[in-house]
Amino acid sequence: MIVTSPNEFLQAYAALAPLPHAAATARAAYLIAPADFMLAAESARDNRYMDMSLTVDPLKALAQHSALAQALRADCPVITFPGDPATPDAVFPNNVFATAPGRLIVGRMRHSVRQREAARTDIREFFGDVLGYDEIDLSGCNDLVAELTGSLIIDRARGVGYCGLSERCDMAGAQAMYKAFELRLMFCFELAESEYHTNVVLTLLASRAAIIAADGFRDPAVPQAIAQACGNRAIWLTPTQKQAFAGNAITLSDERVWMSARAAASLTDDQVEALGGFGFAVGAVDLSEIEKAGGSLRCCVGEIY
Template sequence: MIVTSPDAFLDAFAALPPLPGARATARAAFLLAPAEFALAAESASDNRYMDMRRTVDPLRALAQHAALAQALRADCPVVTFPGEPTTPDAVFPNNVFATAPGRLIVGRMRHAVRQREARRRDVREFFARVLGYEEVDLSSRSDCVAELTGALVIDRARGIGYCGLSERCDEAGARAMHDAFGLRLSFCFTLAAGEYHTNVVLALLAGRAAIVAPDGFADPAVPRAIARAYGERALWLAPAQKEAFAGNAMTLADDRVWMSAAAAAALTDTQRQALAGWSFRLGTVELDEIEKAGGSLRCCVAEIF
């Protein structure tokens, strides 16, 4: 079922208990290391979190990325694929590759520079040959834009997707992802003007709480409905906290929220206490060099279910 109104979403949510045996968090994760890290002007055309006037340090980006992989290993196994110099800003694999149990999903990217990334054979063959996953390839379609778990934030415990429509995901892409992930319910809504991905304005924490940047949604009733669905266990972000990527967070275990060091520094003491009250520790990694490319920790991590 795909719904587009907050009331229809709340009615449908109430009728969907958690899936028996479904995992709320991934069993592993994978990253794509930066190689000759640089900012892509094409990606910056609709990503206001990028500033092409800034200089980047490729070696510092590589070091921060390696530290991220090492930190996340505290919660689950992590695989890092080598970087590809022909796609120098390809450090955000969750937009291009995602999984459901037994399936690798390849997204349909808007920009040509990211479409090249979707053609990587090593990632596809790892899932096909090593894990025996079926491949669901949206990248060859010309009738949609579907940037996977950048545009789609998923409650894996319930099989519910939250899909923000923007230049990076259209209605046809939302339907394609609903089917590819095998979701029971998708709530589709329009992001605020200037927002490119849902995972910058919304994070779900192990299926029991949310981080929400309300100014990232075109309709203010949408974030209110999402918060209500999770029993008002929502961490509400101010615009400056969203700009610091506090919404680009994730859980890889039931008891820890990961976000960048800059994102965590933007949180208030009250917000930190709320996370602790919901039984979440806070894990942080310095990612300021990588954040110059317009994404943060969540964007760097593709989950394996």
Template sequence: MLTRDTARFLASARDCAPDFGPATARAAFLVAPDGFGRAEESATDNRYMADAEGFDAARASAQHRGLQRALSEVLPTICFPGDPGAPDALFPNNVFATAPGILVVGRMRHPVRQREAGRTDIRGFFRDVLGYAMRDLSEQLHPCELTGALVVDRARGIGLCGLSERCDEAGARLMHEALGLRATLMFDLAPGEYHTNVVLAVLAGRAAIICPAGIADPAVVEAIATLYAPHAVLLSKDEQSAFAGNAISLSGDAVWMSARAARALAPSSRAALAAAGFGVRAVPLDAIEAAGGSLRCCVAEIY
């Protein structure tokens, strides 16, 4: 089921048992920030991006290596080289997503990022090394920036898809079908928001971090909070601006976010995460955040 009707979605999603698949990934991959800099095309609809003088490529590279080291303590984490001609290619989860045995390749809105979808090394790794089948959405016309636009509850097979310039309704349907989801809710992001995963995260299928200011319709916020009650953590605008919504769980006991995001967490938010069984693990990523994304954006999950 793919719908904009929050009541219909909620009725269906409540009946989805947590038997769709593993709640968290078995591995992850990153793409190094080689050629890191301000991508002017991406900046046209990413208000979180810093001005050109705010980019520090060397610091971003060091922080990215630190991220890989930290994540590798929890699950296998590999890193592909970056492309100096693709300055914001360090956010591969927008381009590549997986389901068990399947690699999905998305269609990016901006040409500067569309070239990432053609990478033969990443495609070859999944096809020839892991033996995954491929569902290639990169050549069709509708933007569908995968787990940037679509937040997925992997345990129950539920999708939460925020629509913007980077994902339209047709793109949402393509992603819903490619990942074989049971129920997906489509909704509009608030004006000025570009990706759902900056304002929403589902943690190991049992909790949600929600930034109400990032979602256009309060009824959508209420529906998602109801679905994950009592473990729906509603963040303030200040927490959202610090990328606290751009978080991910890679195990059942921790939520990962940037050090900036962790510092911004209100005591009540941290307590709510603890009540849901999640400790907060943080990595310094301020240089990377100049590109308008944070920790979750850097992590492409392997299921």
């Protein structure tokens, strides 16, 4: 079922029976290393977190990315694919490739500079030939935009998707992802005009809590409904904390939430204490160079279910 109003969502959510044996966090993760890292002007057209006036240091970005991979290995196995100089800003693979148990989903990116990433045969062959996953390829669907887990936040333990509509995901794309991920319920809503991806305004923490930037949603009732679905176990971000990418976080285990060092530094003591009360320590990695490209830690991480 796909719903578009907070009331419909809460009614449908309350009627869901538990989903047995579903994992709340991924069994492994993958990253794509930066190669000749640079900022893409095309992506900056609708990514307000990018500043094209900034200069970037490719070697520093590579070092930070390597440190990220090493840090995440504390919670799950991590695979790093090599970067491709033809796609120098392709360090955010979760928009292009995503998984569900036994399936690889390839997204339909809005910008041509990102569409080239979907053509990588090594990633497709790893999931298809090595892991034996079936492939669902949306990249050739010219009548939709679907930037996967940038636009779609999934409660994996319940089979529920939270899909923010923007330039990066339209309703046709949402419907395609609903089928591809085999979700039981999808809540579609419009993001605020200044936002491009849901994963900078919403993080689900191992299916039992949330980090929410309320000003990232066009309808203020939407984040309230999401928090209610989480039993009101929510960390509410200020606009400044959202800009620091505190909403772009991920859980790869039941005990820790990962975010960038800049994001972690923006949290208040009360917010860190609340996360601890929900059962999560905060893990942080310096991604200051990579964040110049308009994304942060969660954007760098592809999940393997």
